[in-house]
Amino acid sequence: MIKKIFYKEWLKIRWAYLAIAVLFAAVMIYIFASVAHTYKFNLAATYWYNIIFRGISFYSSLRYVPLFSGLLLAAVQFIPEIQKKRIKLTFHLPVNEYNVLLVMAGIGFLSLVVMFGVYCLIFLLLGYAFFPAEIVHSAVLTTFPWYLLGLTAYSLASYIILEPMWKRRIFYILFAVGFGNLFLYGWFYNIYDRVLIGMLIVTILLSISVIYSGHRFKKGVYK
Amino acid sequence: MEYAVECRNLTHYYGSKKVYENMSFTIKTGSILGLLGKNGTGKTTTINILNGFLEPKAGECYIFGENSQYLSSETKSRVGFLLEGHIQYDFMNIYQIEKFYSQFYPQWKKDPYYELMRKLKITDKQKISTMSCGQKSQVALGLILAQDPDLMIMDDFSMGLDPGYRRLFVEFLAEYGKAENKTIFVTSHIIQDLERLIDDVVIMGYEGVILQSSMDYFMNNFRQYDFKLKNGPVDLEKDDVVTNFDRVKNHASLYSFKSPEEVQAYLKNKQIEFEDFVEVPMTLEDAFIGITGKY
Numbered sequence: 001m002i003k004k005i006f007y008k009e010w011l012k013i014r015w016a017y018l019a020i021a022v023l024f025a026a027v028m029i030y031i032f033a034s035v036a037h038t039y040k041f042n043l044a045a046t047y048w049y050n051i052i053f054r055g056i057s058f059y060s061s062l063r064y065v066p067l068f069s070g071l072l073l074a075a076v077q078f079i080p081e082i083q084k085k086r087i088k089l090t091f092h093l094p095v096n097e098y099n100v101l102l103v104m105a106g107i108g109f110l111s112l113v114v115m116f117g118v119y120c121l122i123f124l125l126l127g128y129a130f131f132p133a134e135i136v137h138s139a140v141l142t143t144f145p146w147y148l149l150g151l152t153a154y155s156l157a158s159y160i161i162l163e164p165m166w167k168r169r170i171f172y173i174l175f176a177v178g179f180g181n182l183f184l185y186g187w188f189y190n191i192y193d194r195v196l197i198g199m200l201i202v203t204i205l206l207s208i209s210v211i212y213s214g215h216r217f218k219k220g221v222y223k
Numbered sequence: 224m225e226y227a228v229e230c231r232n233l234t235h236y237y238g239s240k241k242v243y244e245n246m247s248f249t250i251k252t253g254s255i256l257g258l259l260g261k262n263g264t265g266k267t268t269t270i271n272i273l274n275g276f277l278e279p280k281a282g283e284c285y286i287f288g289e290n291s292q293y294l295s296s297e298t299k300s301r302v303g304f305l306l307e308g309h310i311q312y313d314f315m316n317i318y319q320i321e322k323f324y325s326q327f328y329p330q331w332k333k334d335p336y337y338e339l340m341r342k343l344k345i346t347d348k349q350k351i352s353t354m355s356c357g358q359k360s361q362v363a364l365g366l367i368l369a370q371d372p373d374l375m376i377m378d379d380f381s382m383g384l385d386p387g388y389r390r391l392f393v394e395f396l397a398e399y400g401k402a403e404n405k406t407i408f409v410t411s412h413i414i415q416d417l418e419r420l421i422d423d424v425v426i427m428g429y430e431g432v433i434l435q436s437s438m439d440y441f442m443n444n445f446r447q448y449d450f451k452l453k454n455g456p457v458d459l460e461k462d463d464v465v466t467n468f469d470r471v472k473n474h475a476s477l478y479s480f481k482s483p484e485e486v487q488a489y490l491k492n493k494q495i496e497f498e499d500f501v502e503v504p505m506t507l508e509d510a511f512i513g514i515t516g517k518y
Binding site (some may be wrong): 008092 | 271274275276277278296297299300302304306308310311312313314315319322323326327328
């Protein structure tokens with residue numbers, strides 16, 4: 001079933017996915033071009049000092065990119081499903097409705113994991129070219145919640161889009177904005193180290209939330 | 224199996240607004256049944272319940288003996304579903320949508336689908352979102368034909384179609400349904416389209432099912448009688464004889480399943496004086512309005 005559903009989901013997300021890849025590439029180029037530029041006009045030691053002791057971040061432009069990616073992917077994947085209640089077609093396929101929803105959400109979620117993983121790796125490798133390993137590892141750990149936010153945003157946005165009632169949608173949006181802010185609390189180095197595991201668990205749990213709004217849609221709670 | 228679909232004692236409310244109570248109907252295997260009703264009588268609600276997209280407050284529907292709320296994959300693969308407005312995955316093109324659906328149905332027959340597309344001169348790469356409503360209807364029909372289901376559920380298939388496409392759709396469906404012994408359940412807001420298509424009819428009013436019968440019985444036995452009231456306006460209540468009564472000044476129309484003699488005797492018995500009593504031939508649309516009323 002995964003392969004069959006993947007075909008449909010891929011047709012929906014492919015251009016957005018490409019756009020996200022290009023955006024990430026552009027941001028990475030911008031970050032490391034700025035780093036290279038800073039190196040050209042400053043001593044490496046001064047730059048590192050500013051990073052370590054003054055908390056100056058060289059990667060802050062990355063902050064909202066995973067969030068934007070998650071929201072975009074959820075939108076292109078699930079808005080076509082609720083337009084004209086097209087998800088009825090999906091529910092009518094000869095497979096279990098909840099399994100279909102899980103596969104759809106899983107495809108989007110894992111697509112983002114792959115994208116984030118690849119760019120995390122690129123960030124790591126490019127970072128090694130300019131900074132000591134400690135700074136790079138610390139930077140990756142600091143950006144990790146942003147990636148988790150991207151995944152959480154994807155799950156919550158999918159959940160909200162599939163929710164059949166506007167009143168609930170608005171309530172969920174307010175909750176999601178507040179909840180999402182926890183992931184963007186700050187960018188000081190290693191600020192999230194102690195709660196990263198908790199954030200990871202929450203992110204994974206939220207990935208199946210789409211089942212509930214899909215269930216409500218299926219039961220006809222839209223009037 | 225005698226009935227492909229059985230709905231028993233369906234009751235549904237949207238909030239406190241009642242759609243219907245204790246509605247029951249059946250669809251004989253191999254027959255074409257039309258569900259008729261005015262706006263707001265619950266046609267789409269019924270189709271949603273039947274497809275498992277809506278949980279009724281009470282009652283249940285069975286498709287091939289399975290509760291529609293918990294249809295197995297095997298039963299779902301035997302049911303073709305045309306969504307109101309011929310909705311399909313607009314982001315796909317002709318080739319992609321056929322490829323997508325074909326993976327789910329082992330008995331998939333792509334030839335009728337591509338044959339229909341060739342007739343319409345639609346290319347494989349044409350995206351559904353760029354098509355006219357008429358073309359979309361043929362794509363949706365082609366996909367259902369390729370699925371080759373035993374039961375087709377078609378929600379307001381004439382929506383947005385011009386007369387040519389409506390005629391094409393009806394003729395194709397009638398011919399295919401009979402030739403392949405398919406069970407077809409249709410709703411349409413254009414009732415004249417159904418006249419040439421359906422074997423049985425269910426008419427819904429605001430309180431539930433008004434009538435379920437064969438088209439032959441309905442069209443041969445439901446009658447309109449027009450007459451002039453000699454002694455000024457009189458209004459008649461519905462009862463065993465009077466299914467519906469409509470009057471403009473002294474000109475009355477009485478709708479009934481009774482014969483002209485029985486109706487005339489009924490009027491005399493009520494001491495209603497009348498003249499120019501005639502039976503008026505009716506189309507399905509006339510009969511529908513006659514049984515449900517204009518308002």
